[in-house]
Amino acid sequence: MRNISIYIHIPFCLKRCKYCDFYSIEVKKNEEYFESFINGLEKEINLRLNKMNNFKVKSIYFGGGTPSIIHESFYERIFNKFNNYFDVSNVKEITIEANPETVETSKFSNLKKLGVNRVSLGVQTFEDTSLSNLGRIHNTKKIYESVDILKKFYENINIDLIFGIPNENSENIEKNIFKALNLKPKHISIYNLEYHKDTKLFEDLNIRKIYKWNDIKEKKGYILLRNILIQNGFNHYEISNFSVDGFQSIHNINYWLGGEYLGFGPSAYSFLDNSWYKNGNLFFYLNSLKKNEVPFLKREVLSLNKLNKTLFILNLRLLSGVNLKKYKNLDHFFYEKLNNFIKEGLLIKSDNKIKLSLNGILVGNRIFSDLL
Amino acid sequence: MNIRNFSIIAHIDHGKSTLCDRFLEKCKLITPLLKEGQALDQMSLERERGITIKSHPVRLIYNNNGTQYILNLIDTPGHVDFSYEVSRSLSACEGVVLLVDATQGVEAQTLSHYYLAKENNLKVIPAINKIDMPNAKIEVVKEEIIKLTGIENISLISAKTGYGVDELLERIVKEIPPPENNIEKPLKALIFDSHYDSYKGVIAHIRIFDGKVEKGMKIMLHSNKKTFEVIEVGIFELDLKEKKDLISGEVGYIAALIRDPKDINVGDTIINSKNPETDALKGFKILKQVVFASIFPNVPEGFESLRKSLDKLYLNDPSFYYEPEDSFSLGPGFRCGFLGSLHLDIVQERLEREYNEDIVITYPSTKYKVILNNDEEIEITNPSKLPEPSKIKEIQEPIANVKIITPSEFIGNVMKLLETRRGKFINMQYLDPQRVVLEYDVPFSKIIYKFFDDLKSITHGFGTYDYSIDRWEKGDLVKVDILVNGKQVDALSFITYSDEAYRKSKEILLKLRKSIPKQLYEVVLQSKIYGKIIARETIAPLRKDVLQKCYGGDVTRKRKLLEKQKEGKKRMKMIGNVEIPQEAFLSIIEIE
Numbered sequence: 001m002r003n004i005s006i007y008i009h010i011p012f013c014l015k016r017c018k019y020c021d022f023y024s025i026e027v028k029k030n031e032e033y034f035e036s037f038i039n040g041l042e043k044e045i046n047l048r049l050n051k052m053n054n055f056k057v058k059s060i061y062f063g064g065g066t067p068s069i070i071h072e073s074f075y076e077r078i079f080n081k082f083n084n085y086f087d088v089s090n091v092k093e094i095t096i097e098a099n100p101e102t103v104e105t106s107k108f109s110n111l112k113k114l115g116v117n118r119v120s121l122g123v124q125t126f127e128d129t130s131l132s133n134l135g136r137i138h139n140t141k142k143i144y145e146s147v148d149i150l151k152k153f154y155e156n157i158n159i160d161l162i163f164g165i166p167n168e169n170s171e172n173i174e175k176n177i178f179k180a181l182n183l184k185p186k187h188i189s190i191y192n193l194e195y196h197k198d199t200k201l202f203e204d205l206n207i208r209k210i211y212k213w214n215d216i217k218e219k220k221g222y223i224l225l226r227n228i229l230i231q232n233g234f235n236h237y238e239i240s241n242f243s244v245d246g247f248q249s250i251h252n253i254n255y256w257l258g259g260e261y262l263g264f265g266p267s268a269y270s271f272l273d274n275s276w277y278k279n280g281n282l283f284f285y286l287n288s289l290k291k292n293e294v295p296f297l298k299r300e301v302l303s304l305n306k307l308n309k310t311l312f313i314l315n316l317r318l319l320s321g322v323n324l325k326k327y328k329n330l331d332h333f334f335y336e337k338l339n340n341f342i343k344e345g346l347l348i349k350s351d352n353k354i355k356l357s358l359n360g361i362l363v364g365n366r367i368f369s370d371l372l
Numbered sequence: 373m374n375i376r377n378f379s380i381i382a383h384i385d386h387g388k389s390t391l392c393d394r395f396l397e398k399c400k401l402i403t404p405l406l407k408e409g410q411a412l413d414q415m416s417l418e419r420e421r422g423i424t425i426k427s428h429p430v431r432l433i434y435n436n437n438g439t440q441y442i443l444n445l446i447d448t449p450g451h452v453d454f455s456y457e458v459s460r461s462l463s464a465c466e467g468v469v470l471l472v473d474a475t476q477g478v479e480a481q482t483l484s485h486y487y488l489a490k491e492n493n494l495k496v497i498p499a500i501n502k503i504d505m506p507n508a509k510i511e512v513v514k515e516e517i518i519k520l521t522g523i524e525n526i527s528l529i530s531a532k533t534g535y536g537v538d539e540l541l542e543r544i545v546k547e548i549p550p551p552e553n554n555i556e557k558p559l560k561a562l563i564f565d566s567h568y569d570s571y572k573g574v575i576a577h578i579r580i581f582d583g584k585v586e587k588g589m590k591i592m593l594h595s596n597k598k599t600f601e602v603i604e605v606g607i608f609e610l611d612l613k614e615k616k617d618l619i620s621g622e623v624g625y626i627a628a629l630i631r632d633p634k635d636i637n638v639g640d641t642i643i644n645s646k647n648p649e650t651d652a653l654k655g656f657k658i659l660k661q662v663v664f665a666s667i668f669p670n671v672p673e674g675f676e677s678l679r680k681s682l683d684k685l686y687l688n689d690p691s692f693y694y695e696p697e698d699s700f701s702l703g704p705g706f707r708c709g710f711l712g713s714l715h716l717d718i719v720q721e722r723l724e725r726e727y728n729e730d731i732v733i734t735y736p737s738t739k740y741k742v743i744l745n746n747d748e749e750i751e752i753t754n755p756s757k758l759p760e761p762s763k764i765k766e767i768q769e770p771i772a773n774v775k776i777i778t779p780s781e782f783i784g785n786v787m788k789l790l791e792t793r794r795g796k797f798i799n800m801q802y803l804d805p806q807r808v809v810l811e812y813d814v815p816f817s818k819i820i821y822k823f824f825d826d827l828k829s830i831t832h833g834f835g836t837y838d839y840s841i842d843r844w845e846k847g848d849l850v851k852v853d854i855l856v857n858g859k860q861v862d863a864l865s866f867i868t869y870s871d872e873a874y875r876k877s878k879e880i881l882l883k884l885r886k887s888i889p890k891q892l893y894e895v896v897l898q899s900k901i902y903g904k905i906i907a908r909e910t911i912a913p914l915r916k917d918v919l920q921k922c923y924g925g926d927v928t929r930k931r932k933l934l935e936k937q938k939e940g941k942k943r944m945k946m947i948g949n950v951e952i953p954q955e956a957f958l959s960i961i962e963i964e
Contacts, residue, residue: 007924022925063925191920215890219915240920255924269925276928300928310931317922344892363892364918369937 002055004272005254008041008078009265010067011282014101018135018204019162021196023267024065025282037266037282038074040289042081044264047294049085057086058259059093059251062116068098072110079114088115093156093250095120101138103146109153118156118249120189121146126179127172130165133210135200147183156247158187163221165193166210173221177228186247189240190225192218219362239317239361256318258311266295274307276300304329306372313368321348321355337371374441375621376548377579379448379462381489382471383479383836387501388447391471391531392430395445398537399432401610429565429577429623431607434541441545444608444623446564446579448485453712455840456659457565457691459488460639463655464564464579464623467495467548469540470521474500474508478516478803480777480836486520495548499527499540516804551621552581558647559583559591561618561626566636568687572604572627574636575612579623581653583644586617591628594641594652600628633690659691661709662770662841663716663820664737664753666697666863667723668705670730670954675704681727682706685719692719697754701861701947702732702957707754713820732945732954734863738817741768741844756862758851761902767867768844770816773798776827778835780808785830793818794869816841817867852877852906854884855898859948863957873899874906880960881909887956890914895950 012031013024027033060082062075082088095118096111108119121143125131128139138146150157159180163173180188195202195212204210213221226236234242238256241249254261263270263277266285270277279285280297288295302310308327315322338354341347346360346367360367382388432443448461462468468489472482489496498517503510514526527543529536560582566574578585585591585605592599604627606614618624630636639656669678682694692715697707710716716736723729740752743765752758774795778786780802787797787810795812802808819839827835852873854864868876877899884897888911895911922930944951 005924009925063923192916192918194920215915215917216912222916239918239922252923255922255927261924263924267925269928271924271927278928310927313934314922314927346892362916362918363914365934365937366892366914366917368919369934369941372931372934372938 002052003058003259004055005059005061005251005259005261006057006082007061007063007251007261007263007265007268008067009263009268009279010062010064010070011266012037012069013064013066014069014099015135015137016200018133018200019193019196021199022065023281027069033282034070034074036286038070038077040286040295041078041264043289043292044285044295045078045081045085047289047292048262048264049082052085052262055086057082057088057091058254060088060091060095061251062096064097066099066102067096068102068107072107072114075111075114075116091115093118095158095249095251097122098146098150099136099138100142100146103149105149105152108149112153117154118158119150119154120158120160120187121150121185123159123180124162125165125168125172126176127165127168130168130172133167134162134165144183155186157183157185158189158249159183159185161188161190161225162193163190163225164213164218166212170217170221170224173225174228177225181228181232187241187243187249188229188234190222190229190242191240192222222362223358237319239319239356239364253318256314258314274301305331309334309372313371316354316356316368316371317364319355319361321353324352324354334371341367341370374439374545375444375550376441376467376545377444377446377465377551377621377623378467378469378544378548379446379465380469380471381448381458381462381482381485382501383473383476383481386471386473386476386479386482387531388471391469391501391529391537392445392447394531394534394537395432395443395541396430396610397534398541399434399443401430401432429608431609431623434545436542436545442622443541443544446623453710453715454691455484455488455838456657456711457638458485459492459655460562460564462488462494463492463639463653464562465492465494466551467497467544469544470496470498470517471501472498472513472517474502474510474513475505477509477513477807478520478777480775480838483520483775483777483809484838484840496521496523497527497540497543497547498523498525499529499536501529501531503528504530504533504535512804512806516807519803553620554582555584555620557582557620558650559585559589559642559644560650560653561585561642562653563636563638563640563642565638566633566690568633569627572629574630574633574687575625575627576630576636576642577608577623577625578618578642580618580620582620584617584619585626585642590645591626592643592645592648593635593637594643594650595637595656595658596635597648598635599645600630602626602628633687636690638691659711660841661691661693661711661753662738662816663710663713664707664739665710665716666699666702666705666707666734666754667694667720668699668702668732668734668863670732672703674730678706678723678729678731681723681729682708685722685727689719691715699863701859702734702863702945705732709753714824732957734957735866735960736820737866738770738820740849740867742766743768752867755851755865755867758865758867761851766846767849769847769849770841771813771843771845772816772819772839772841774812774814774819774837774839776810776812776835776837777803778808778810778831780806782831782835783808783810786810786827786835789826789830790814793823814839815845815847850901853900854880855896855900856884856947856950856952857896858898859950860900861947861952864960870901873901878907881907883959884952884956885909885911887959888950888952891950893949 011024012027079088094116096116097120099122123143126140195205229242236242237248260272266282268279277296277299279295285295308329312327342349348355348357380388429446434441434443446461448458500513527540561578561580563576565577569575589602605618606612607624641652643650669675691711693709694706698704737755742750742752744763745765790812793814795814799811848870849867850870851867854861881897894913897909898905899907944953
């Protein structure tokens, strides 16, 4: 029996956020694309799940884009399709990402009835100026309203927060985290604002319209948030993720542990049989499906050595660490590097496990790139 | 035989190459269609910098009222670093055209080349070029030339339009004497240049003074007494053209399967091995490199490729020298010597552009003469090789005699510049009411870096200079070592004046601090003189660098990002546990 997770990419947003580099298209509500997209998605599910046998689905995750802008009737169609291949009611965790602006009572009550049991809410910050500077469509008021609605139907709510926003400081982020805690979510993700090439924010940075937090400020901010969360009963279980006992994200843990997953929808990735597959963008996607072809744009196969290293560093993101027994075929250079990091106090070894120390978390990229 | 051997001497950009092209055209060796490229400047680099690095002779057939003349036009390199080569090219001639730009007037190299021509007793024909330019100052320039040379008969030409070129050619054959005919004497030929041919070996460019040379003859090189058998002799048209023999008075080439370019030295005399007692021609010197720097491959695996490229480059430019060096901090590389800092730039650029080498070049140094306590004298070209201070009696440095021509309004600026460069005033002379020649003695090490740039900027581009290194002088010099986290970086050691050591090392440490990225630990940068730390900078450790979101769709993208980060690291040099990027080594070169 094969344990898999399913990811569905909904590549539409009312407006792109200035910092986002995920694949999405700006659309108005009830855009004509939706219909052809859902048709395509149904076809993709048929094409791909037909070929799979003997599998069990651990989790489903609707990400984007902004999955919450699509009408629940579309979700009903997708769930019906899934039910042809497996029993959705047996799936432990079904998450949908939501923008506070698009949270409506009827929609989320219907989604709950369909089987959705976890909502990841893109709050980002409680400062209205920052929200508009980042190009977010919602405001603080909308955050509170949306949480009120969600709480009626969902116990398992995650709140996404961003820190390191230009013009914010450690006081702002401290206020933010307490405001988030007051909403009593079961899970909080905190992300350091990143400046990706080809985003509006990156441009703003280059023309010095905005300024980045320096590494010292970021470090202090991160530690401050982390300490507050821990003091308030949250477990720090992954570099950016905190949860109340029993509410770790099943879906995301599957990624970090190198589990298999199927990605549906434009530009979604799948990981199966030690290879990554990437779907093409919306136009490629719809075209392929019109011809009854699986919409794979490319497949990436790594050498066994590279694959193991990649999975190893992915696993290292989990603060519980890596079980050394799980990874074989790593060369002696790799172990030498591990030992150096242990000596330097960036990694900690206990029994057969290797994990990041707090200092190691802070400079994770250097460790990962060195180990790769 | 109606031969005229001559050269054109001019400051950079005064139109020498264009005039050469016009001569070639008039003598039907080139069609006007080809005139876009200046025919004699072969290397693209030369064309870009507007200077000729290697000299290429050419033989022209010139008809003057029914009489045929053979004109051997010997091109000369046009930069300060190559004055010895210029002097050897000139000694192959009987006369020169002294070409001066009507818009610029007499410049530093016009002066120095003119004096070289006088030393060689050459007939000088002055000519003013670019007279068609709207800003031509013909009368002023005329006065300058008369003041310099005493010659009043000055040709006015425009090499661009061809105006006056016919008359100039006529003057050349009338005024420049034909070479003496000494065909009965034993062979005596001057090597004034060479290039490399992969089949025939080194091709020596020669001027026959006495006797003749032909295929099959056994020749001897006067300086090293090596003998070779001549396999080919010939003359220069736009290409090489084989000929039966070369006789007294002629200019041409010989090939003798000479494989090592070191054997052929510019200025050396070729004689007949049957007459080993023949005297050498005057003026021969072994070329002296005065600027030294180390060149390292950016990645250690690049060493073999770099060696091959240097070997190849050397065949065409035997005036630089290189030998393997193993640096403690930078690994295997080469210590190289150059004729000057421009020469270094050219070699560096050719390695990068023509040979695609990815290199790290260290802080250039000059040569120092060290007198030890036991009175033994050694020459130091690599600061890291300086003996223990307790063994040193004194350190001597080369002193350059520098001549600068500047519009008189900038005299103050120029004097200030030379003072900051530790120059000693020698003389000042007005060339004309607006322009001045300033003569200074300056430690050579102080004109290696950025001197020309600084001179240009303080004289609004009008100042020009030339130099010759003429003596050694004791200096108050110390060696400064640079340490990174306690480890000495031998490639960064330098020799300087004790009163400049602090300022200079502080600047270097600041540059290093800027160009070394934050590491996982604090990095301490220090400079040290004889065991004493004199300056210190620190680079704070990296506090935070971690990717935030990393989920299913991101694995591939994030892995690529991390790999890119890793690639960047590979290009860095490891000093202890500190990663130093190439830019760090390059950035300090800018420090004067």
